[in-house]
Every structure is written in structure tokens, then in C-alpha cells.
Amino acid sequence: MTDTSTGPVASEITARLTQALAPSKLDVINDSAKHRGHSGDDGSGESHFTVAIESAAFAGKSRLERQRLVNRALGDLMTEKIHAMAIRATAPGE
Template sequence: MTQDSKGPVATEIEARLRAALQPQQLAVLNDSAKHRGHTGDDGTGESHFTVEIVSGAFAGQNRVARQRLVNRALADLLREKVHALAIKAKAPGESL
């Protein structure tokens, strides 16, 4: 699966983050191909992701609080389907 094609896990990540955080910008990048054969690669091609998100929900929040908001929205996916998630979370006006 390429980074450009969205599988069911990437699609679910995007839908949940849109619902929970109403982002102005959102990119869900599938990094799984970079980790093929490594620990956590379950063979589905959807185990490692980077999320780049800009949301008003992050205004006034520090980096840890922002990551917790993302993690909360994706909690069961992180337990069951996603091995690794890198998060780049910014408030409007901050550059990714």
C-alpha cells in the first residue's frame, strides 16, 4: 500500500480526528512501508502512521496535551491496529 492510497485504518484515523478535533488541516501519512519486516509490522501495510494536524483544539495546549487529545480520539486503534503513531499537532497560525 502506498502512502497516497488510504486503507481502512488510515481512513478510520482521518474520520475520527475530523470528528473529535475539527481540524483546519489534516494529513494521515502511512509510514508502514518504511518498517516492513520490523517489530510491529503486522503485514497489513497499515501499522505505522504520521499524523499532521492543525486544530483550534490545540490552542493554549502544550505538546503533551495535544498528543493526548489525538491519542484519546484513536485509543482503541492504537491498542488493536496501530503499532506506531508520530504526531505533529499545531494550533492555527503555527507552522507544521
């Protein structure tokens, strides 16, 4: 089961990606409940996410370059708050 409700970490992910990449579509899905009790579960209920993002910033970029753009936009969240993130990054029309 996925949770699309917005907690403080999900809200910060949304804000940072919106500011850095001006997405035309953005879904931040909290997958943490699937990982309860596993390694990396910090008990916060916000440690594992899926991000589906569409942005013109990804046009002409490889999958790796797109993931790097997302990781750069999230900065310290990736090391301090987020244990795991699945990224589906596309350009408009893909």
C-alpha cells in the same frame, strides 16, 4: 517513501480525528512500508503512521496535551491496529 493513499485504518484515523478535533488541516501518512519486517509490522500494510494535524482545539495546549487529545480521539485503534504514530499537532497560525 511515504504513502498518502487511504486504506481502512487510515480512513478510520481520518474519521475519528475529524469528528473529535474538527481540524483545519489533516494529513494521515502511511509509513508502514518503511517498517516492513521490523517489530510491530503486522503485515497489514497499515501499522505505522504520521499524522500532521492543525486544530483550534490545540490552542494554548502543551505538546503532551495535544498528543493526548489525538490518542484519546483514536481510542482503541492505538492498541489494536496502530503500532507506531508520529504526531505533529499545531494550532492555527503556528
